[in-house]
Every structure is written in C-alpha cells, then in structure tokens.
Amino acid sequence: MTALDPSTPVAVVGAGTMGAGIAQVAALAGHPVRLHDTRPGAAAQAIAGIRDGLRALAAKGRLDAGPAEAAARALSAADDLADLAGCGLVIEAIVERLDAKAALFGALEAIVAPGCLLATNTSSIPVTAIGAGLRHPGRLGGLHFFNPAPRMPLVEIVSGLDTDPATARALADTAAAWGKTPVSARSTPGFIVNRVARPFYAEGLRLLQERVLDPATLDHVMRACGGFRMGPCELTDLIGQDVNAAVSRSVWTAFHHAPRFEPSLLQQELVDGGRLGRKSGRGFHDYRPGAPAPVPQLAAPRPCPAALTIHGESPLAQALAGRLRARGVAFEAAPAARDGRVARAGDAVLCLTDGRSATERARDLDQPATLLLDLALDPMTAACLPLAAARQCPEQARRDATGLLQAAGFEVAPIRDAPGMVVMRTVAMLINEAADTVHQGVCAAADLDLAMRLGVNYPLGPLDWCDRIGAGTIGAVLNHLRRSDGERYRPCAALQSAIHSGTPLHDA
Ligand code: NAD
Numbered sequence: 001m002t003a004l005d006p007s008t009p010v011a012v013v014g015a016g017t018m019g020a021g022i023a024q025v026a027a028l029a030g031h032p033v034r035l036h037d038t039r040p041g042a043a044a045q046a047i048a049g050i051r052d053g054l055r056a057l058a059a060k061g062r063l064d065a066g067p068a069e070a071a072a073r074a075l076s077a078a079d080d081l082a083d084l085a086g087c088g089l090v091i092e093a094i095v096e097r098l099d100a101k102a103a104l105f106g107a108l109e110a111i112v113a114p115g116c117l118l119a120t121n122t123s124s125i126p127v128t129a130i131g132a133g134l135r136h137p138g139r140l141g142g143l144h145f146f147n148p149a150p151r152m153p154l155v156e157i158v159s160g161l162d163t164d165p166a167t168a169r170a171l172a173d174t175a176a177a178w179g180k181t182p183v184s185a186r187s188t189p190g191f192i193v194n195r196v197a198r199p200f201y202a203e204g205l206r207l208l209q210e211r212v213l214d215p216a217t218l219d220h221v222m223r224a225c226g227g228f229r230m231g232p233c234e235l236t237d238l239i240g241q242d243v244n245a246a247v248s249r250s251v252w253t254a255f256h257h258a259p260r261f262e263p264s265l266l267q268q269e270l271v272d273g274g275r276l277g278r279k280s281g282r283g284f285h286d287y288r289p290g291a292p293a294p295v296p297q298l299a300a301p302r303p304c305p306a307a308l309t310i311h312g313e314s315p316l317a318q319a320l321a322g323r324l325r326a327r328g329v330a331f332e333a334a335p336a337a338r339d340g341r342v343a344r345a346g347d348a349v350l351c352l353t354d355g356r357s358a359t360e361r362a363r364d365l366d367q368p369a370t371l372l373l374d375l376a377l378d379p380m381t382a383a384c385l386p387l388a389a390a391r392q393c394p395e396q397a398r399r400d401a402t403g404l405l406q407a408a409g410f411e412v413a414p415i416r417d418a419p420g421m422v423v424m425r426t427v428a429m430l431i432n433e434a435a436d437t438v439h440q441g442v443c444a445a446a447d448l449d450l451a452m453r454l455g456v457n458y459p460l461g462p463l464d465w466c467d468r469i470g471a472g473t474i475g476a477v478l479n480h481l482r483r484s485d486g487e488r489y490r491p492c493a494a495l496q497s498a499i500h501s502g503t504p505l506h507d508a
Contacts, residue, residue, distance in 0.1 A: 002170040003177035004117075006030030008088035011078065013037070013104060015046035018121050019093035021149030024050045026091075027071035028063075028150075029178040034078040034087060038094075043077035050075060085111050089174065091143055093121040101130045109135055119143035119171055123194060124250045127160030127187040138164035141171050144191060145180075146455050154454035155180045160187040181454055183447040189254030192443050193455035194247055196462065198261055199429030201244060204232030205264035207425075212418040213386075215284040216294030221413050224384035226423040227377030227459035233284035234294075237277030241270045259488040260429065299387070299414050304329060304407035305346035305400040312336030316352050317343070319379035323408035339365050342373070346400035353388075353421045354473070355428070355480030360419075362390030369397035372417075373405075375424035375469070377459055384411040386422050419484045420477055427465060428477045432492050434462035435505050439494035445506040463505045471498040471505060 004010070008031060012023040015037035023046070027033045035043040051072040058068040078084055090108055094100055105118055112118075118140040120130055131137035142158025155175040159168045172182040185191045190198070204218055213221070219231025236244045245267050252261035270276070270283060277283030285294045308331035310321045317336075320343055324331050343350040351361060353372045362370035370390045376382035385405055389398050402412045415421065420428065434452070438445045449461020466474055474495065481489035491499075498505050 002166070003173035004031070004088050004170070006177075007032075009034060009086055011036065011084040011087040011090040013081075013084075013090060013092045013108075014094035014121075015039075015043045016093065017147060018145060018149060019091075020046040020050055021147070022091055022093055022121065022145055023047075023075060024053070024071070024150050025145075025178050025180070027074040028054075028067060030070070031074065033075050034084055035075060036078040036081060036084060043079075047075045047077055081107055082111055084108070085113075087112060087116060089117045089119065091119045091121060096122060096124065098125050098129055101125060102133055105130060105134055105140060117141075117167060117170055121145055124190065124247065124254075126189075127158050127163060129160075131160055131162050137162035139167050141167045142185075142187060142191070143171050143175065146193070152455070153179075153181045154193070154451055155182050156191045156193065156451065156455075157182045157184045158187050158191055159184065163187075181450065183443060183451045185443045185447075185451075186441060188440065188442050190247070190251045192437060192448060192451040195251060195442075196430060196433045196437055196448065196452055197456050198248060198251055199426060199433055200228075200456070201232050201236060201248065201267075202261065202264065203426040203429050204422075205266055207418060207422060208233075209264065209266045210416075210418060212416045213413070213422065214297060217296040217298075217413055217415070218422065219294065220296035221374070221384060221386050221415075221422050222426070224411065225374055225376045225382050225386060225413075226427070227382070229457040229459075236267070237283035237285055237287070239277070240279055241267055241276045241283050245271050259486065260433070262488070296384075296413060298384070299402045299406070299412040301406060302399045302403035304403040305348075307344070307346055308332065308404055308407075309334050309344040311341050311343060314342060314352070316373065316376075316379045319376075319382075320404075320408050322380060323410075327407065327409060329407045339367075343404060345404035346397065347394070348397035348401040348404075350401055350404070353424045353477070355420045355424070355477035357419045357484070358388045358390040358393070358417045360484075362392065368392040369394055371398065371401040372421060374421040375427060377423075382410065384413055386413045386415045388415050388417045388421055391417060420481050424477055425481065427462070427469075428474045428481070429489070430458075430462045431466040431469075431474050431505070432478060432489075432495055435466070435494040435498070436492035438463070438505070439492065466495075466498075466505050471495060475499045 010026045010031040011034045012019045013036045015035050023033050023035050037043045054068040057063040058065045127142045131140040141163045144156035146152035157172045175182040215233040219234045222228045222231040249263050275282045281288045311334050341349045341351050347369045349370050358372045372388045374386040405412045452458045475491050478489045478491045
C-alpha cells in the first residue's frame with residue numbers, strides 16, 4: 001500500500017466545482033489541504049462554501065460532527081503558488097487548457113520537493129502532453145474525479161507514456177484510502193467513461209434527429225425499459241448541453257472524426273440557441289417555474305386479443321409468458337419458431353429487434369403484420385416496451401400487439417420504425433465501444449464495467465451486458481445497422497473475434 005499518509009499536506013489548484021469537491025474529499029480523509037486559485041478570493045470563498053456544506057451534512061446526520069469540524073479546520077487558502085512547497089501531492093483542477101496546465105506543472109516543479117506527486121483532473125487532455133515539458137514527468141498522473149467529487153465513487157487513474165507505475169500505484173492507493181474506487185486507464189481520448197459513454201448520448205440524439213421518438217419518450221424508454229438511471233435528454237440537460245457537446249466534439253476530434261463519434265446537429269442547435277439545460281432554464285426539457293413535466297407518448301389502452309401464442313424460451317418469451325400467467329391471461333405456449341418470432345397476437349407477429357427495421361423484417365418474413373420489440377434490461381420487470389410496426393402493418397395488428405403487451409403489464413411506447421430501435425441500438429454501440437476500449441489496452445475488462453457502473457451509474461457493465469445478450473446477437477444487430485446506416489456501426493475487431501471464437505468479451 002503506497003497511499004499518502006493522512007498527515008501529508010495535499011494541495012488543490014483551482015477552486016472551482018471540481019477543485020472544491022476534491023479538497024473536501026482530501027480534508028475528510030484527514031489531510032491538511034491547501035487550496036490555491038489565481039482568481040483573488042476564489043480559494044477563500046470555496047473554503048467557506050465547503051465548510052458550510054460540511055456543517056450542513058453534519059446537521060443532517062450524514063457526517064459525524066467531529067470529522068466534519070476537523071475537515072473544516074484542515075482547509076486553508078494559499079495565496080501564492082510558492083505556499084504549496086511542503087505538499088506531498090498537488091492535484092490540478094484548473095481551466096481545461098493544455099497551455100495553462102503545462103505552465104502550472106512547470107512552475108510547480110520549481111516549488112515542490114522531488115518526491116511530491118503531481119496529478120491532473122483533466123477530462124480530455126492527454127496526460128502525456130501535459131507532462132511533456134516537465135523535467136520529471138514520471139511523477140505526473142491523471143486523477144480523474146467525477147462530478148460531484150464528494151459523492152461520485154469513481155476515480156480514473158490515468159497514466160501517460162511517461163507516468164511512473166509507482167506514481168499510478170500511489171495515486172490509486174491514495175484514492176482508495178480516501179474512500180474512492182480507483183480504476184486504471186491509459187491516457188487515450190476520453191479515458192474510459194467519457195469514451196465508452198459517448199453512444200449513450202450519440203444514439204439517442206440520432207434517434208431524435210430522425211424523429212423516431214420525442215425527448216420525453218426517449219428518456220422514459222431508457223429508464224423504464226433500458227434500466228438506466230436517467231435518459232439522454234434529462235442527463236445532458238443536467239450536465240449542460242454545451243459541456244456535453246464539447247466533450248463529444250473533443251473525443252470525435254481526437255479519434256480523427258470517426259463516424260461513430262460524430263457530433264449531433266440537434267445538440268449544436270440547442271447550444272447555439274442558449275438552451276443549455278437546467279442551468280439556463282431550458283434544454284430538451286423546460287425547467288422554468290410552472291413549466292409542465294415532460295410526458296412520454298404511450299399507447300392508449302387496447303383490448304387483449306383472444307388468440308395469443310408465446311414462442312420458445314428466449315428471455316423475452318419467458319418474461320411475456322410469466323407476466324401473462326401472473327395476470328391470469330390465457331395463452332398458448334408453442335416451440336421456438338424458425339422465423340424468430342416471440343409471440344403472436346391475433347394476426348400480429350412480434351419479434352425482438354435484430355437491427356433490421358420492422359419493414360425490412362416484414363418483407364423478409366413475408367408477413368406484413370410484423371412488429372418489433374426493443375431490448376429490455378430485464379423483460380420480467382421492465383415497466384415499458386417500445387413497439388415498432390412495419391410500414392404496411394394493418395391497424396388491427398398494431399392494436400392487437402399493443403393489447404398483448406398491455407395485458408402483460410407493459411406500458412407500450414409506439415415508435416417510428418427504425419433499425420435497432422432505441423435500447424438495443426444504444427446498448428449494442430456501448431458494448432462495441434467497451435470491447436474496442438479493452439482491446440486497445442486502455443483498461444482491464446473488469447475495470448471497464450466497474451467504471452461504467454460507478455462513473456455513470458449504468459445498471460450493468462457493457463461487457464457483462466454482452467455476456468447476457470450474446471456477442472453473436474450484438475454482432476448481428478450492428479451488422480444490420482451497418483448495412484442500413486453505414487460504417488458508424490461496424491463491429492470492432494474484439495467483438496468480431498469474440499463472435500468467431502465463442503469466448504466472452506471479458507477474455508477476448
Ligand atoms: P471551474 O471553471 O469550475 O474551475 C476552474 C478554476 O480554476 C476557477 O476557479 C479558475 O479561477 C481557476 N484557474 C484557472 N486557471 C488557473 C491557474 N492557472 N491557476 C490556478 N487557478 C486557475 O472548472 P471545473 O469544472 O472545476 O473543472 C476543472 C478541471 O476539472 C478541468 O480540467 C475539467 O475538465 C475537469 N473536470 C471537470 C468536471 C466537471 O463536471 N465540471 C468533471 C471532471 C473533470
């Protein structure tokens with residue numbers, strides 16, 4: 001264990017959102033903490049804010065009064081960079097600019113002792129580039145906290161080309177001693193979370209642009225069917241459309257404009273219009289006083305048709321059967337059908353999406369009354385299922401399919417026919433990015449899933465999700481999407497190799 005001893009003074013440079021949060025974490029871990037900011041009065045103001053916050057937490061019983069008071073006393077403002085001389089670790093959380101960060105660490109090298117660790121909280125600038133001009137770049141690593149730092153458990157420990165493994169280890173051990181969960185990452189664009197999470201936003205934004213569904217329905221579907229804590233619209237409204245767009249653009253640029261990272265025109269329009277989300281009062285949704293809450297578009301109640309058949313034993317078929325049985329709805333259980341259908345309701349044929357549109361699937365099955373269901377995190381407990389009908393699907397078949405799902409206790413979100421639907425398309429792309437990230441040695445497979453669960457609250461790590469669905473299914477979805485929508489959906493080499501070798505992505 002190479003964690004810093006709690007008696008070691010820690011410096012935080014930059015007293016904004018992240019710096020203040022990190023200073024609080026270090027102070028609560030028992031370190032004397034010096035906070036420095038070039039903006040006059042900013043450090044003292046941040047410390048006053050942290051102290052108020054600590055007292056409020058103690059008053060609510062979320063923190064013991066003793067440690068809260070001790071942490072409040074441990075914080076001090078440093079007016080001059082030279083005041084950081086005796087620190088054993090300096091964490092930088094200043095403006096996101098390479099020149100500013102490089103200049104700061106250059107200046108710090110002349111002030112701190114040779115054994116002092118240097119860390120940057122950058123979200124997007126390569127650690128290698130920040131350390132390039134240093135005399136001793138080996139002692140610089142990334143310590144990437146998530147916002148809000150006191151509450152988010154994940155810290156990415158980022159190593160540049162020159163970062164000494166001992167530095168990375170000491171930063172990881174120190175983060176763990178501070179109650180955080182460290183994961184190790186190589187300094188590549190977006191590190192782990194900001195890279196692998198891109199499709200969550202990008203696919204949702206694309207579906208909105210193609211008017212497959214509206215923002216309120218998208219958020220609802222991603223929560224009530226996909227099991228995500230928040231949908232892409234409400235989450236980007238919280239993050240700030242400008243901040244989210246800037247990260248997307250920076251990852252896209254860093255990956256030399258790879259099509260899967262292409263920034264969204266729709267999001268750019270929001271940014272240009274000043275609709276930045278909660279902070280400006282409006283984004284995808286309206287947060288102004290008195291504004292109505294977003295309402296998802298759900299199907300009106302339909303009667304359940306008398307003739308119901310559930311085919312096979314797939315998780316979706318089992319869930320439909322279990323839910324119908326629990327509600328006392330009679331149905332016929334039939335063996336798996338060759339055409340992959342999971343159910344028949346009247347004339348309607350229902351299948352799980354495989355990345356083709358319902359219209360294409362209807363043509364391939366020679367069955368105009370074809371409707372597709374989306375992927376659910378857990379179809380047994382999901383509250384909502386998106387439903388897409390082939391263009392030529394008769395109205396009665398749409399009603400029958402809706403009636404069956406409602407009889408099984410689902411809310412039904414009718415969406416425009418789009419390849420891969422909503423959750424399946426997003427999850428397939430998250431899995432593809434996760435597989436590529438591990439394949440490129442950015443991080444270990446287990447760390448990737450941990451990072452996505454703790455950094456962005458995903459209900460399941462993408463690699464575990466792939467094990468559950470099957471690499472073959474994900475590969476088929478992506479290949480179908482690729483055929484209809486282009487190279488953006490190309491399965492990465494690691495996914496292809498998992499499909500061909502039959503090994504789980506964790507071992508690929
Ligand atoms: P912020 O704008 O809230 O705070 C930055 C602070 O740094 C300001 O108080 C500013 O006066 C100060 N500053 C600027 N240049 C300085 C310098 N040369 N020396 C000392 N102080 C200086 O920014 P933030 O959101 O706290 O982000 C800080 C860093 O953390 C950035 O690198 C950002 O990419 C990263 N980050 C941000 C988030 C987030 O959600 N906000 C999450 C993870 C990482």
